[in-house]
Amino acid sequence: MRGGALAILLSMLISSLGVPARADPLDLHPSICLDGAAGMVEQLARSAYSIRGCATPPRTDGWVWLHLSDPSVLKDLPAGWALLLDENRFDRITVAATNSDGSIQNYSYADGGVGHDWAPGGLLRFAFDSPGVEISSLSIGFHHLDGAIFIRKIEARTPDEEAARSMAWLILTGVLIGALVSAMVYNMATYNGRRDRFQIWYAVWTVLTLGYCLSWTNFLGLFDDRLTGPLAVRLSDCFLGATVAAGTMLLMTLIEFQARHKYLLWTGYVLTVLSTLSGFAAAADTLLPPVWTDHVLNAVLMLDVLWIAATSAFAIRRRSRIIWFFLLAWMPVISVFMLRLARNMGFLPQSDAIDMATFACIAFEAIALSVTVAYRLRDIGRARDRAARAMAVMQTEAETLRRAAMTDHLTQLDNRAAFQAALDQADPLTTLLLIDVDHLKSVNDSYGQEQGDNLLRHMAMRLSQIVPDGTALARLGGDEFGILVSRPVEQVLLERLDALQGEPWSQSGRALSLWFSVGQAECNGSPVSAMHRADRALYWAKQRGGGRRQSYTAEFDHADNLAARLLADAPHALAAGEFTLYYQPLVDLKTGRQRGNEALLRWNHPELGLLAPPDFQILLMDETIGPRLQDEVISIALGALSDVGDGLAYIAVNFTGVHLRGAAAGRHILNRLQEAGVPPHRLCVEVTEGIALDHASDEIAEALHVLHTAGIRTAFDDFGTGYASLVHLLRFPVDIIKIDRSFVRQLTTPARNAHEIVRSVISLGKALHKQVVAEGIETEAQAAILRELGCDYGQGYLFARPGPLLQPPIYWPIRDESHEALDDAPRS
CATH class of the missing domain: 3.30.70.270 (Reverse transcriptase/Diguanylate cyclase domain)
Incomplete structure (x- = not known):
């Protein structure tokens, strides 16, 4: 039998050497109808294979017949054409073709033996002597077929096409066998005194993979024809389940110990057992329902893919190096196996390309896994460590230089x-x-x-x-x-x-x-x-x-609704006077006398309560509401200045970049002062360094110059926390520098360079003839240190919290405490 199979295969290969460009194979599915037991047609209706019923009563004799309803589709096939069917499990098979002269050519096999009528690629092949134009009927019968959903390929090929297809499978299988054998030999040659478990499992996986490939492709028929047909299907199911189980064990033993997860390990052991059992269950078609066992095997395979993904993700999280090589080997195979699962479950049509890609990827996987096993973390690990250390050094040096400017x-x-x-x-x-x-x-x-x-x-x-x-x-x-x-x-x-x-x-x-x-x-x-x-x-x-x-995510749409509501409520709030100012005094640190106030905007919303600027920031940045709101702030501040009189030097009002766009904005503010009868020197425009990063910074500088020229003071808030503060002092007219509260807070903590930073800012301010204000003063100790460093003014909870009423000028008595008392002062 083996000699006959080799002779047939050799003749096909020789005949294919001169094959010209080939036409596509003839798919007979659209021209086939099914005559079988009840439920067979319904099985096909849930798959991707368009076989209809023959409109005959259900059969009860255990036979499933496929009849070619339109023999004319065969008219272009020459003599010697071949009918190709997927291998399935059955008791008997009969294939018969009736010629126009009444003669019949038929094949009939029992007990699962198909003789030499097998083909590479897991197919049964039946050749017919008459050309297709002489065929008047064609029928294919299966006795006790394992399931109609397994009828996936029914096609006709010319002799040249079939010979070329067989040659392609022979070449691919030869490459695959060579890759598996050479990879295992290479793996076994890597020996350091003992066999690691992952090396043993790799050898087991290689042997099982070789068995699966030879059984599925029918090349076991070269040794014995009985190993093809239904037996080949059973063997490939057994080998597939065992191969997946061995691959699972290989991954569990291959990754580093610190990259393993306890629960994933136990899950892997369970999947190993399930894969093996499901493979043997799928092969036991005489004991168990083949359709269901096939679905179980496919489901276990998908679970195993998910387990590999979870294990790989955890290993990557634990910085495993070997997992990348493993994924490089497995990803192509997993990808094509997912296509095969889709094909097996009827979502994709039968295709030699998917099957050939599968075994090509297995050949690649065998070589890649062999290299992974051989090198492990030895040479590759050391090389990666050296490269990582060198890269870290270079990046540290580059990062150090870069951070010199902005840290x-x-x-x-x-x-x-x-x-x-x-x-x-x-x-x-x-x-x-x-x-x-x-x-x-x-x-x-x-x-x-x-x-x-x-x-x-x-x-x-x-x-x-x-x-x-x-x-x-x-x-x-x-x-x-x-x-x-x-x-x-x-x-x-x-x-x-x-x-x-x-x-x-x-x-x-x-x-x-x-x-x-x-x-x-x-x-x-x-x-x-x-x-x-x-x-x-x-x-x-x-x-x-x-x-x-x-x-x-979209869950935050309600916040957008709130922002829209605030924008909608703002015009009414402006008209109803719901916006107000809270004032925080600014105190001369040398005399304790109040010199001004910072105006802090608040919104008394009738439903949402008292809102601070962060709550309605969208209003301040809005091109329409923002300027109107700023005008309201100016009106309230100027009214307060008029009411208090000349007792307070000035009120500082916060502005954003939206409100200072160009010289026209500056002139608008001056007009408001003139209308209120308030001298320009009693208003201070306070901005943060963030305006320098605004896209319209040139226009903002222009507006500030207009205000400064008219006598309005300009203050830089949070000085030193932004970018290129000295550049800002050159570009913008600044009268007051405000030291950020983050520096003030650290003045009473030991081992800090905050003293030197604050001292430098104060010295810079005095050298440039600027007033210096410290924000966030909360303790007497902080105030004393700032006085000692020469700071002019301060504000914070130590003097007063912001309030809705502009109080008459306050006086804060200066306490004469020793330096030791300062060190023991409470910290905020």
């Missing part, structure tokens, strides 16, 4: 301005993450400001350790950090951030846990909108108790 003084990360520059240049596919450290205020209140600063430093260090290379990381101020991460490494970073939640850390003998909230948004749209979306997601995460990550 947060507390954490040594980029500051807000540097992050803003990166955000302006970010790709739309980049993801923005805003991170807020939870419970920082509680840490400050319970353990002191020093411990809170240590928490921020520790958070900065851990973030620096887990962000991928090339990722922008910055401290944006207070307890907030920002990250810009590219899409390819986004998932890796998110997994690392999730793993960081609750991580223990200790400082000064106190054990605490690291908890933080994360807001996530895509960088599509403008940088302002991206920050807004991420900030809203962060707000939602904190509202839910913190310690979680939240993406910006």
